[in-house]
Amino acid sequence: MQFTINTADPYSNARAGEIQTDHGSILTPIFMPVGTVGSVKALHLRDLKDDVKAQIILGNTYHLYLRPGLDVLFQAGGLHKFNGWDRPILTDSGGFQVYSLSGTRKMKEEGVTFSSHIDGSKHLFTPEKVMDIQRIIGGDFIMAFDECAPYPCEYEYAHKSMLMTHRWLDRCIERFSTTEPLYGYHQSLFPIVQGSVYKDLRRQSAEKIASLACEGNAIGGVSVGEPTDLMYEMTEIVCGILPKDKPRYLMGVGTPANILEGIAMGIDMFDCVMPTRNGRNGMLFTKEGIMNMKNEKWKTDFSPIELNGASFVDVQYSKAYLRHLFQSKEILAPMIASLHNLAFYLWLVTEARQHIVAGDFVSWKNKMLKQLMTRL
């Protein structure tokens, strides 16, 4: 993997860069659609490539490990071969899922035991095992196994949790560096900064991560319910410490506004379920603001979903028709909404990159911020 910064914005910490991988290059800043179980919900790969113009997608260790399972993935030759996506893939480690959706989990120094949400069966994830699993899935970028501290979180818990995440990180690196990729292309391990909403913990964690020889770095434990201002504060502190010459990934973020602010702070990579999950639920993000397509006010609005939108669905379908599809619970509704939202997110980061290169990123960003969260 190689990261090149093409343009550094003189008026903010934003940068326009390029990440080269064995599955092609990625122009940054970038938004990565989430494809938890190896599929970006409601979308074909053709949609993702030609319409959304996704450059990289996510997969999830926890979900893929439970289903289809490692045997299937290994026999398939890895996730790229399995789902047909020939561009880069990043896999999340499952630390977040163990936190977010396992009612019964036990954290120990060794790792986490949890029960499957599918059949209740018990499993143990250790840093070593999570590295092995991600070797088998075969993502171009793989994530260290961490504990995502909840919010709110007592200082003492956050501190202990961070230290354990650091020890797990050392074990991840040890395992990663003594194993080889299984399918003939390079994999990059990203460590994750934790520390909850405490500045000194964030600094301490960022310094630990900055001292490592990893190819890129991630900021985790954000967007878990804390106020947006705190998220920005933590991100800014951490970005001041992480090395500038490596890509920075802000995990799980966020709204269009969050992404623009993140870019301004020096973040290069984002992922979030918001465009797809909220899209399936009827919420559309546009340049002018957000729309709830279930609202009655669209009932007879036969105008296009979005004039000058980023994908063909924007002019192919009207607001009234899309509302009707949501009312009728037609499968086409979440398909259109997901495609629209992802195309918009990719448009947003691509546009941001162009403005960084052009030198007017900050003024463009400030103009966009006023529009993005307007309720239409």
Added chain:
RNA sequence: GUGAUUGUAGCUCAGUUGGUUAGAGCGCCGGAUUGUGGUUCCGGAGGUCGUGGGUUCGACCCCCACCAUUCACC
């Protein structure tokens, strides 16, 4: 025509031996959703209890008539 049955929110229904402002699910109208369990959660509007009488301090509930429903039999 005769006998029986049922009539409560847009729909399907609950409603204790008669006791305050009649409830639920779904639907509808809004809102939430940030490293995805094809979700989930939170609000809101909406009823002259078929109609008209009667009994009673008090009726969705008991009595009478009528209307409508469904079924069976002529």
